[in-house]
Amino acid sequence: MQLPPLVQTFVLHFGEMGSRWGINRTVGQIYAVLFVAERPLNADEIVERLGVSRSNVSMGLKELQAWNLVRLQHVPGDRRDYFATPEDIWQIVRTLVEERKKREIDPTLTLLRELLMQEAATEAEQHAQVRLGEMHDLFELFAGWYADVRRLDTDRLVQLLTLGSKVQKVLDMKDRLTSLPGRLGGRTAKRG
């Protein structure tokens, strides 16, 4: 691995974290290298810096592009593909929110819907369906939340996160000023 110490530490850490974020080590490292790079890099430059195989970098870049976490660019007079992370760090947040929804929420929501349509034969299944109903409502709430957050522009996103401990106060305020639709406590919001 051919990197200044400070950068190397960051890249290695990001590689390890990758596995906790659903991407593999090399993909995490590639992202990290591109994130701190002063200019777009081509695949061979990444190979050089990380000391992994060319094919591994190729696959990693493909995955990062699928996640919309890196952008393909071209340098005039150079046929090779160059890659960079989007300049706006907030774009990353929006991307991650979107991908998480797609990978972690939506598939389960689809399955839960199907299971709730089925006829429960036994008593055990009936009880299970009640529980699955609760989970369905929870996931649906999350799906909506993620979808909404994704649509926020950067300023609003920053605001939302900066609210911090004031979330409580703002919710109180909202409470006073608007009427809430439907029932909320206990069983989560009722479907259909």
Add this chain to the structure above:
Amino acid sequence: MQLPPLVQTFVLHFGEMGSRWGINRTVGQIYAVLFVAERPLNADEIVERLGVSRSNVSMGLKELQAWNLVRLQHVPGDRRDYFATPEDIWQIVRTLVEERKKREIDPTLTLLRELLMQEAATEAEQHAQVRLGEMHDLFELFAGWYADVRRLDTDRLVQLLTLGSKVQKVLDMKDRLTSLPGRLGGRTAKRG
């Protein structure tokens, strides 16, 4: 695997999703079985339903307890340990928020702090530090957000998620009624 079809489908799916959520298949399946169960189950009952080894269930339960996702109970006159998922599904949300922070945010935040303390020798390292500074601020914002959300009671949590497409409106409202601390756009909020 000894389960009614509907439950089996759910359990298998949850096992697969587990890997996307940073837990392994069996751990996901154990959680799923407990979630739909009508009463607390002991380890052997879980072994029976899932068809995995006793030791695997033991380790899985240990991990779920570490995550605070299952609770150990005792049945009078029975020496065995019984396990159940907390009755309040919103407790799960709070738990997951907390664990995500602990596993995904905090370690990176710590590292970034350290790297920002270091003296940058080269120009490349100086540029890297600027980028790491941006990432640090982002992670700090997230850490604060997670910490705040974790503290919300169930009603507020439901409210927050139910806001849905009204997030934008509420932020506008907040904008008008309160003064915002510090700078927000462009470079994320400045440190110390």
Add this chain to the structure above:
DNA sequence: TAGCAATTTCAGAAATTTCTGAAAAGTCGA
């Protein structure tokens, strides 16, 4: 302390994921 029931530990087996090298496919200018 012995004897039994339950749980935990852990080394190695099995399964899965990641990575590589070699070959194939794509792209461009002449």
Add this chain to the structure above:
DNA sequence: TCGACTTTTCAGAAATTTCTGAAATTGCTA
């Protein structure tokens, strides 16, 4: 169309993670 350069694919190797069975440990009762 050829040839040089670049990227992609993919079968098998390597690494990692998960799972198991056997043994050790814990805890209880007598």
